[in-house]
Amino acid sequence: MDDISTGTLFIVLGVLLFISAYFSGSETGMMSVNPYRLKHLTNENHKGAIRVSELLKRPDRLIGLILIGNNLVNIAASAIATIIGMRLYGDVGIAIATVALTMVVLVFAEVTPKTIAALHPERIAFPSSALLKVLLKIFYPLVWLVNFITNGILSIMGISPEKHQGNSLSAEELRTVVHEAGALIPEQHQSMLVGVLDLENATVEDIMVPRNEIVGIDINDEWKDIERQLANMQYSRILLYRDSIDEAVGFVHPRELMRLLIKEQLTKATLMRAVSEIYFIPEGTPLNTQLMKFQRTKERIGLVVDEYGDIQGLVTLADILEEVVGEFTTDVAEDSNEDILPQPDGSYLIDGSINLRDLNREMQLELPTDGPKTLNGLILEYLEEIPQGKLSIRLSGYPLEVVDVQDNMIKTVRLLPHLKKS
Missing domain, CATH: 3.30.465.10 (Uridine Diphospho-n-acetylenolpyruvylglucosamine Reductase; domain 3)
Known part of the structure; x- marks a missing residue:
């Protein structure tokens, strides 16, 4: 070092600080990239995103590489700063160099590059990943040795980097993401997305028409009374029962009524033959589960029953969909303001x-x-x-x-x- 001029040492020190800033910024940038946007860009065959995804598959190796490079550079910078300090100020220069280098490293090689990387992670991570990938191959033996030791310590703590499952969101976290999306997702769409998430937190009892409000027709009534009720019915399906709701017979679709009316065959007997089998729903069934059951069985309406088989209420497919998209306005039988x-x-x-x-x-x-x-x-x-x-x-x-x-x-x-x- 005695043969190297002080000016040259300052240049080398500047280069080392620049490299230190690169490693610091790369570390923050790589770890700050939005994992879901990264996955999207990877699916779009973005080269930078693909490189970053490959490096992040083993974060222990990536962090090991960055820290090895950063520490080697910082230690070298410290040694050169000490030599410069001794040349300029003698023994007091060691203390001056230590304080000065600490401030320079903090400002220019740590805080500034990490702040920039945190604010613009993709701009830092994507280009720097190309060099990091090359450095990982060059320093792989040293990285492997460091990881072997650290992974051994982690295994004692019950942590395995190889079994790292990546990022995932719970329903509550996803709900927060939707709310925080702001202008990126229209308010109506936010409401629909949250409605889908809320389906798993609600059961059929939360939205069913309670037993005492179920409107149906007692097939044991006089035929004239039944005809009058049929003429005034405003529901998509009509429930038929004998004497009480517990003796439900089935549902009749208005289409079947029209067919019978056209053929002039509408009687109690033909009305009973037109009923469809009742679809029963156990109470406590989550709405998301019931939605899938409606889809699988091609049903649109069902009666909710308790553990004893007693009818508790009525649920339709439209009721569940309204939890997602909001109230429909096509049902003239309902007035949303009357309650x-x-x-x-x-x-x-x-x-x-x-x-x-x-x-x-x-x-x-x-x-x-x-x-x-x-x-x-x-x-x-x-x-x-x-x-x-x-x-x-x-x-x-x-x-x-x-x-x-x-x-x-x-x-x-x-x-x-x-x-x-x-």
Whole structure:
């Protein structure tokens, strides 16, 4: 080193710091690349993405290579800085060189390149991967030795780099990604994607038409009464039963009714022959599972039954699809506002039988849905008794007033949303 001029040493030091900055930036860039975008670009045969994907398959080797290169360069830079310091300032120069080199390395070889790489990972990772791939072949024996030792330590801790499964997202994490997508995904599409994810968290009881609201025709009624009901039916499928819903016979499609009417053969007997077999759904079935079952069995409607075989409600394919795409407007038999009536004072009168999921969605509330499925059930569970008259409560932070109780059920509830939730 005595034969090398100080100016030359400064040039060598500058080159070493540049190489150190390259390794530091490469490390951050390679580890900051969006794994899902990387996979997309790899599928598009992007050369840089393919190189990065190959290197990231074994992150232990990649990190080992980068750290070996970075440490060798930094140690060499430290030695040269010490020589320069001694030449310029004697023994005091060692301390000066140490402090000065530390600051220079931190600013120019660590913080700055890593910040740039974190902000623009692809611009750093893709081009640098070409050189890293070559360096990995050159230094492979040293990298293998370092990895052999470190992997041995990791195996003691129960960690295996070779069994690394890569990145995956849980449903909750994917939901967060959708919400954070912002303008990249239209709001309506975000709602649909979240709706698909929410299917696994809801069961058929959450969306079914409860037993007491199922509309059907008692086949034991007088034929004139049956004809009058058929003329006023506004549903896509008509349930036939004998005396009670528990004695359900089957569903009749309006198409079959039209066929019988055209042939002038509509009687009780022909109506009974036109019914289709009932499709039963066990209670507790997740909506995503039931959606797949509807698709597999080519069914569109089913009756929900409990463990004893008693009918609890009715679910249609449209009900499940509405959880994803929102309410349809083609069903004239339903009025989305009839259960929630705004009042002049800013409060709302709500039907006690309303489904809690529908109420939360309509009013932007956060009432719990992991227990009772209706507002009536939720209030009764909270009170642990049937109220005898008007009663004011605060449930999940929302001020509610029981307005009307009939037949052991809370018929009407007043919600006071203008009062702050506590």
